[in-house]
Amino acid sequence: MTKTKPRSGSRDRLLRRKNTRINRFKYFIFKMLEVSHHDDLLGKAFDNFMIALISLNVIAFAFETVYSISIPYKSYFNNFETFSVIIFTIEYCLRLWICTLERQYRHFLWGRIKFIFKPLSLIDLLSIFPYYLFILFPNLVFIPELHLLRLARLLKIGRYSESMRTLSNVVAAKRHDLLSATFTVFTLLMFSASLVYFAEQASQPELFSSIPASMWWSVVTLTSVGYGDIYPITPIGKLLGGVIAVLGLGLVALPTGILASGFAEEVQRKRSNPTCPHCGKHLE
Template sequence: MGKIFDITLLILILLSIIFVMLESVKGLPIDTYRFLYYGEWVITIFFTFEYVARIISIKKPSRYIFSFYGLIDLLSTLPLYLSFFITGTSALLAVRALRLLRVFRILKISRYIGESNRLARAIKDSGAKILVFLFAVLVLCIIMGTVMYLIEGEESGFKSIPISVYWCIVTMTTVGYGDIAPATPLGQLIAAMIMIVGYGIIAVPTGIVSAEYAADRKSKKVNLNTQVCANCNCSDHRDGAKFCYKCGEDLHNE
């Protein structure tokens, strides 16, 4: 029953996000907007019951209420109810904007994905390396931006070093807005080198996280207390556990 409830919850979250996106589309039939409105009320009532049930069923409700997912649940449920208390034509636009907070429900999906725990830990373990890498990239952009300012000058749009650094960041990330472009042959040569370097730079953070993720799976840091049961979605297993404490499913069965 717990697994059925979790699957139903995921379906309703996705439906709610689809309803939010469809409500922003102009020109749909009136009946469609009416269906989306009533459908959102049904989903909101379901999430309200779920929120209240979580508070009632746990020993320390405050830990859930002020937790990350508890605040997400509250933010994604309240906006529709606020329409009863905020009246007036000018306030309708504010209510409609508040209803967009329902998209936060999609963040609740991650709690049911077991691999998300490993991915989050890999990103956390990679934080220092990524920060050092980004600092090195920033230093490189400042140096190359200064060089381009000296080479191109104001005639080509490089009016100051900050603008030149901005151009270097845009070029290195392969965004390429095109608002500034080098005109001299030397500047174009340096720009081409920056573009080539940019492709390699984009792949480095991904490689760092991937390496940490692979090491996390192989090392002893992978404790089963962070593993989610594939059968009933229960977590918080003890270290060294081989089977789920709730349903008995083999935790090593992949």
């Protein structure tokens, strides 16, 4: 009797291991942490908990700059930071432990090293890095720029939010169109900054001292912000300003239109091509 080859199903990217208790537990953790489309209450609860925790971390980070709040309640902020880092650290360690279930990370050492340098893994590491850095080097806590690394936690939300995954898919699908639109806007920015520099430099040498300095006026004019801190006063400069402002209304809106069409296409694709709730692959 010939043996039939077992069907791989939705577990093609996972290694087949002996059905031991420890491996069953690893598969359970993998399903909860790595599967994007949950159909079980535990996976959904975990995603919602992490979204709430990350959101509260961002809110706490903002209110720590309000000294009338952060100083009286400093202990609460510190305790919440410690609790959050413990959760993020446990999650990071669990992801590092279960990554060997995937074929591309199957080697117990090199697979994990490869996993560490994934973009999302680096974001996970950056989100907890400042806390341990300040423990090892307490004097660094007075460097405000290092605290900005905590904002990496906001990028973690892409793991758990369907809307953020949709946005990343749209940007990836429309990347060439977005690059073309960005190059067009940059070209217009350079032309406008150069022209207004030669038109206004003699009349306003302090404000339009160079082409890079004139770029500030070009940016606020192209985006229709118009702060009014720098503006042309010569007839030619005013004419250029009007033409550039009108062109900016259409050209700067190009990326917005590209993203809007991309969202519409992505929503339509999901409706016409549903995904498997277990592995996230498209169903035929």
